[in-house]
Amino acid sequence: MAQQWPAPDADGDGDGDGDGDASVRAPAGNPGTSSNPHNPHAPSDLPDLPDLPDLLIALHARRSAASLDAFVQACPQRPTILLLTGTDLYRDIAHDASAQTSLRQAGALVVLQPAGLAELPPALRAKASVIYQSADTLRPASGTRRHLDVCMVGHLREEKDPATFMRAAARVHDARVRLLHIGGALDPALGQLAEATAREQPHYRWLGALPHAATRQRLKRSFLMAITSRMEGGANVIIEAVTSGVPVLASDISGNRGMLGEDYAGYFPPGDDGALAALIERCAADPAFYARLRSQCAARAALFTPAAEQAALLKLVDNLLHTPVTMAASTAAAPH
Numbered sequence: 460m461a462q463q464w465p466a467p468d469a470d471g472d473g474d475g476d477g478d479g480d481a482s483v484r485a486p487a488g489n490p491g492t493s494s495n496p497h498n499p500h501a502p503s504d505l506p507d508l509p510d511l512p513d514l515l516i517a518l519h520a521r522r523s524a525a526s527l528d529a530f531v532q533a534c535p536q537r538p539t540i541l542l543l544t545g546t547d548l549y550r551d552i553a554h555d556a557s558a559q560t561s562l563r564q565a566g567a568l569v570v571l572q573p574a575g576l577a578e579l580p581p582a583l584r585a586k587a588s589v590i591y592q593s594a595d596t597l598r599p600a601s602g603t604r605r606h607l608d609v610c611m612v613g614h615l616r617e618e619k620d621p622a623t624f625m626r627a628a629a630r631v632h633d634a635r636v637r638l639l640h641i642g643g644a645l646d647p648a649l650g651q652l653a654e655a656t657a658r659e660q661p662h663y664r665w666l667g668a669l670p671h672a673a674t675r676q677r678l679k680r681s682f683l684m685a686i687t688s689r690m691e692g693g694a695n696v697i698i699e700a701v702t703s704g705v706p707v708l709a710s711d712i713s714g715n716r717g718m719l720g721e722d723y724a725g726y727f728p729p730g731d732d733g734a735l736a737a738l739i740e741r742c743a744a745d746p747a748f749y750a751r752l753r754s755q756c757a758a759r760a761a762l763f764t765p766a767a768e769q770a771a772l773l774k775l776v777d778n779l780l781h782t783p784v785t786m787a788a789s790t791a792a793a794p795h
Contacts, residue, residue, distance in 0.1 A: 514780060516540045517565065520547040524557035531564050538779035541565035545692030545714055546618070548578040566784055567775060571693025572717030588775055591718075592695050593768035596760070599704030600680040607635045607743050609708070610681040612674055612696045613688070614642040615649035620710070622649065623687040623732045625656040628663035630736035633743045636662055638685075641677065643668035679703035683742055689729055691715055698763040706752035708738050719759060725752050 515530045517523035520543060527539060541561055551558040568587040570576055576584055613619040621640065628638045644650025653665040678684060684700035684707050691714030700707050709715040711726035727734035742749045
């Protein structure tokens with residue numbers, strides 16, 4: 460039986476990424492002393508050993524570092540999995556000591572697309588697996604389009620580079636094209652920029668944060684999906700576009716190439732609003748090119764099924780539960 464510990468969004472900020480994902484909830488008692496009679500040296504932020512899970516899945520190398528370390532110290536013979544995000548792979552593990560320690564402590568590592576393997580230290584790649592995330596397939600929208608909507612889904616923050624999408628709106632001239640942006644303003648300055656762009660550019664509309672179901676429906680009715688991120692571990696919005704039959708225009712970064720393939724025709728240089736606008740207009744004017752992108756995306760759809768994701772995760776968990784954990788691996792620390 461699986462459990463999430465603490466409950467989803469336990470950090471209370473409503474964004475669902477919960478900085479506490481995979482953390483261990485602290486029990487009542489005196490801080491700084493062990494309440495675990497099975498291991499008197501166990502950290503005090505862990506419940507008694509019988510209440511601990513047989514296996515821990517930690518999300519984010521840096522954010523979950525303390526929880527992973529506490530679990531490993533209390534239960535060195537129990538397996539652990541560390542799921543690595545884009546900020547882990549493309550920022551934190553290169554510079555943050557706690558993230559580096561998490562890499563070495565975890566019994567297994569999971570990346571969300573194969574290009575992520577190259578970002579790991581060579582000595583740790585043998586314990587890494589690729590598990591694509593998934594989404595339910597939605598029937599593509601049909602009928603005549605009044606507008607050619609290009610949808611970007613993502614909260615307004617620097618890593619997502621929404622300003623490139625906004626600048627592209629000024630470079631698109633086809634009257635049928637609308638650039639629709641779904642996402643809340645986590646960065647107030649970017650929110651102000653979105654409001655100003657919406658006032659000044661008739662092609663751009665900022666829809667703000669929408670419920671997930673409404674977002675998927677808007678996405679599946681779109682002509683294209685654009686992702687302008689500077690870093691991505693394996694963007695779920697790419698999966699949701701592909702499984703809805705919507706072609707993707709993506710910044711040419713490692714995480715997007717790992718999702719869409721090296722030969723995908725819909726990449727543009729990161730930050731290049733002119734190149735993004737040119738791709739949008741080419742898709743609007745060139746049915747053969749648009750069909751090529753749709754075909755390439757459709758060829759990736761089988762990677763992103765819930766059944767494939769579940770099978771890969773269950774296989775990894777089963778292997779770990781039946782493989783003894785070595786003390787050396789479970790307590791390893793990052794080199795200084």
